[in-house]
Structure formats: structure tokens, C-alpha cells
Amino acid sequence: MFYRPFFRQTFSHISSPSVTPSSLLSQPNCRAMSASSQKVTDWVPTDSKSGEFIRKPVSSSARSQISSHDSLQSSFSDLVSREPNTKFPAERGRYHLYVSYACPWAHRTLITRELKGLQGVIGVSVVHWHLGENGWRFGTIEEAAEYPEVAISPEANTGASFLRDLYFKARPDYDGRYTVPTFWDKKNKTIVSNESSEIIRFMYTEFDDLIDESKKGVTYYPEELKKEIDELNEWVYATVNNGVYRAGFATQVIPPKAKQEAYDVAVTKLFESLDRIEDILRDSDGPYLLGKVLTEADIRLYPTIVRFDPVYVQHFKCNLRMIRHDYPAIHKWMRHLYYDIPGFKETTNFEHIKKHYTKSHSQVNPKGITPLGPVPDIMPKDTE
Numbered sequence: 001m002f003y004r005p006f007f008r009q010t011f012s013h014i015s016s017p018s019v020t021p022s023s024l025l026s027q028p029n030c031r032a033m034s035a036s037s038q039k040v041t042d043w044v045p046t047d048s049k050s051g052e053f054i055r056k057p058v059s060s061s062a063r064s065q066i067s068s069h070d071s072l073q074s075s076f077s078d079l080v081s082r083e084p085n086t087k088f089p090a091e092r093g094r095y096h097l098y099v100s101y102a103c104p105w106a107h108r109t110l111i112t113r114e115l116k117g118l119q120g121v122i123g124v125s126v127v128h129w130h131l132g133e134n135g136w137r138f139g140t141i142e143e144a145a146e147y148p149e150v151a152i153s154p155e156a157n158t159g160a161s162f163l164r165d166l167y168f169k170a171r172p173d174y175d176g177r178y179t180v181p182t183f184w185d186k187k188n189k190t191i192v193s194n195e196s197s198e199i200i201r202f203m204y205t206e207f208d209d210l211i212d213e214s215k216k217g218v219t220y221y222p223e224e225l226k227k228e229i230d231e232l233n234e235w236v237y238a239t240v241n242n243g244v245y246r247a248g249f250a251t252q253v254i255p256p257k258a259k260q261e262a263y264d265v266a267v268t269k270l271f272e273s274l275d276r277i278e279d280i281l282r283d284s285d286g287p288y289l290l291g292k293v294l295t296e297a298d299i300r301l302y303p304t305i306v307r308f309d310p311v312y313v314q315h316f317k318c319n320l321r322m323i324r325h326d327y328p329a330i331h332k333w334m335r336h337l338y339y340d341i342p343g344f345k346e347t348t349n350f351e352h353i354k355k356h357y358t359k360s361h362s363q364v365n366p367k368g369i370t371p372l373g374p375v376p377d378i379m380p381k382d383t384e
Contacts, residue, residue: 075176076191080183080202082209088185088192090206095192096123096157097199098166098182100136101149101349102356104241104303105196106181111299112200114343117215121207125151127163127180129352131360135178136163149349157186166191200299220296228290232297235273241304243270248316248364263317271320274327277301281329287336298337305334306348310377311357315365324379331379339381350377 082090097113099106113122126149127136138153138161153161160166164178170190183192183199193199204219221229246266250259277289286292289301304312305323312318323331337344354377358370 075174076170076194077198078192079198080192080206082206090210091187092121092210093123094185094187095121096125096184096186098125098127098163098180098184100127100129100131100180100356101347101352102129102131103180104307105179107303107347108196108299109181109183109199109203110347111302111343112203112220114346115215115220115299115341116203116207116218117211118203118207121210122203123157125155125157127151129356129360131356134162134164136180137161138163147352157184158189197300200296220294220299222293222295225290225293225295229295229297232289233300236277236297236301239269239273240277241300243267243273244304244308244312244316244318246270247318248312248361267318267320270318274321274330278327278329281333287333289333294341298333302334302337302344305330306338306344306378307353309374310350310354313374314371315357315361322374324374328384335379335381338378348378 078088080086080088080090080095097109099110101107101110110124113119113124125138128139128143128147128150130137138155139147139150141152144150144152155161158166158169160169162178163180163182166182166184167174167176167178179194181196181199182194184190185192201221204221208216243266247263247270250262250266280289284291288294289297308318308323313322321327323334338348339345354370358365359368362368
């Protein structure tokens with residue numbers, strides 16, 4: 001960690017603006033435009049005066065029913081339950097998960113589905129990696145030949161060509177964003193939830209009557225660690241999961257001074273938090289953030305960290321340091337999850353990740369060139 005003391009020192013001269021809920025929340029990489037909003041590629045309005053990546057808040061009535069920061073941007077927030085007489089009961093084969101391999105928020109749900117052994121209970125369809133003017137879409141037959149993991153249009157469960165088609169099936173007057181993950185009820189032909197933090201939590205417990213005995217009772221949000229997990233989630237989300245976007249999308253606005261200031265603040269907070277995570281993992285009494293137990297905090301952090309060197313360093317200009325060279329504890333933690341814990345490697349698709357960011361974010365990378373490096377996308381486990 002040769003450079004860390006120097007950068008910690010230089011960070012002190014940059015002041016951070018006050019943080020408001022609307023600037024922290026939602027699923028930035030995974031959205032698509034609505035009928036009444038700006039273009040999907042305008043991640044920051046071109047007339048922005050501050051240059052800051054800020055999210056559209058939901059209504060006050062919806063806000064009053066939601067406690068999680070992530071949930072504040074979601075338009076569908078029902079839950080699956082194994083309790084009797086519930087609106088969405090846990091049933092084998094009833095629900096389907098729509099995801100992008102590129103999206104870190106969708107990645108959380110894919111990991112959890114694998115960890116809980118829900119592959120035979122909840123189906124999955126993967127959208128094409130490119131996010132265009134009409135949002136996420138399903139692939140053509142020709143594209144599916146190249147990317148066999150991509151669902152073909154029209155999609156088998158719904159007949160949809162675009163993800164937005166599901167939203168209009170669920171709610172014909174829908175006027176929000178079309179995001180992944182989308183948790184679909186095939187029986188009622190509607191969306192249960194498009195909020196990853198809620199989806200992963202009901203997957204921890206509510207399908208336990210339908211899975212293998214070895215997976216029953218396994219939760220990644222245990223009662224005795226809830227306080228610590230919530231505290232970690234709070235600042236990791238604001239400064240790391242979302243911090244990379246605040247840095248990357250700050251480059252889209254005018255005037256130039258606003259761009260630079262928004263970027264400087266976001267990158268400063270991001271690397272301060274990475275330093276903090278490095279210290280936590282270095283001092284941990286186990287391989288995980290909270291010691292010997294894999295928790296939701298690890299599941300939520302991993303998608304950002306595994307994308308960091310391949311994408312965020314160059315594409316979002318988060319280049320003060322790299323995970324593989326400058327954060328040995330984080331690097332060890334990430335590779336342990338990827339190589340040793342089933343569910344992490346299987347759901348990490350570097351081709352989708354790199355092509356999505358570099359070819360979908362036209363304001364950030366107008367030429368659409370995808371860098372070849374770094375090589376490899378993730379270092380071998382035994383490399384120091």
C-alpha cells in the first residue's frame with residue numbers, strides 16, 4: 001500500500017457536499033428511461049449546474065413505507081412470503097428473475113439465488129448487455145448464438161422484446177424507470193419487486209420450504225449481526241457502490257469546473273472508503289467483512305469490487321489505485337469469494353460487464369471502444 005498515506009493526505013483539502021437521500025439512492029447502472037424522462041444515456045442532465053449524479057426521489061407516500069436507502073428509488077416493492085394468505089406466496093416455478101450480468105445490483109440477486117440453492121425454484125432470464133435508447137432488451141437469434149446465456153426475443157415467459165414491456169404488462173400507465181433486477185410473478189403477470197435489497201432478503205428465508213435441507217435456515221442477515229450489516233451497507237452504498245457512478249457520470253456536465261468538483265469529491269470519498277474497507281478486512285478475524293461469517297455486507301460489496309479494475313478504473317476514472325496492486329486485503333477477500341464460494345464466479349460475466357459499460361455509456365465513452373485490459377480480468381487466487 002505504498003501510495004495510501006500520500007493520497008489520504010491530499011484528500012484533506014477537498015470538501016464534501018452535504019449528502020441527501022436523493023443523491024444516494026437507486027440503481028444507477030441498471031436503469032432505463034421512462035416516457036417522461038431524459039434519454040437513458042443522459043446520466044447527468046446536460047444543464048446540470050453542480051455536475052453531481054443525483055437520483056429522482058419517489059413519492060412521499062412510497063417513501064414512508066420504505067426503510068432501506070436502496071428501496072427509495074424502486075417502483076415495485078412487494079415481498080414474497082411463506083406466511084398463509086399472503087399476496088405473493090412462495091411457490092416453486094411461479095417466479096422469474098430478469099437480470100443483466102453487467103448490473104451490480106442485479107448481480108446481488110444472482111449470487112443470492114445460487115447461495116440459497118434456488119436455481120430450481122426461481123427461473124432467470126438475462127438481457128443483452130447493451131443498454132440502448134429503449135432500455136434493456138432481449139437478444140436476437142443471431143446474438144444468442146454468440147451469447148447463449150442471453151434470452152431470445154420474444155422472451156418465453158412474457159413475449160417481451162424489451163424489459164419495459166414487462167413494466168407495461170404489470171402496470172399499463174407505468175411512468176417510471178425500467179430496471180433490473182425485476183422479480184416477476186408468472187401467475188399474476190405482474191412485477192413483485194424491482195428492488196435488489198428487498199429481493200435478496202426475501203430469498204434468504206421465504207423459499208426455505210422448497211429447497212435442500214443444507215440450505216434451509218441459512219441467512220445472510222442474521223439477527224445478531226443486523227446492526228453491523230446495516231451500518232456497513234449505509235456508507236458502503238453511498239461512497240463505494242454508488243460512489244463509482246458519482247465519479248464516472250460527473251464527466252457528462254457543463255461547465256467544466258462543475259464536472260471537476262463533482263468528480264473530485266466522489267473519487268475522494270470512494271478511495272477513503274476503500275482504505276477503510278482495507279483496514280476492516282486486514283483486521284478481521286475471518287475471511288469476511290464481519291469475521292468468520294459470510295453476510296449480506298459481502299454480497300453487496302463484491303459486485304462493485306469485482307468490476308473495479310476491469311471497468312471503473314478506466315471507464316469512470318477511479319484510477320488513484322487498483323484493487324490488485326494497492327489493496328491486498330480486499331484483493332484476497334474478492335478472490336476468496338470468486339474462487340472458493342460457489343455462486344460468485346458463476347454469476348460474474350466479465351464480457352457482459354466490460355461491453356455494457358464501454359458501449360452503452362455513450363456520453364462517457366462516445367467512441368464505444370472497449371479496452372483489452374487489464375489482463376487477466378481477475379488475478380489467479382495464488383498471486384500475491
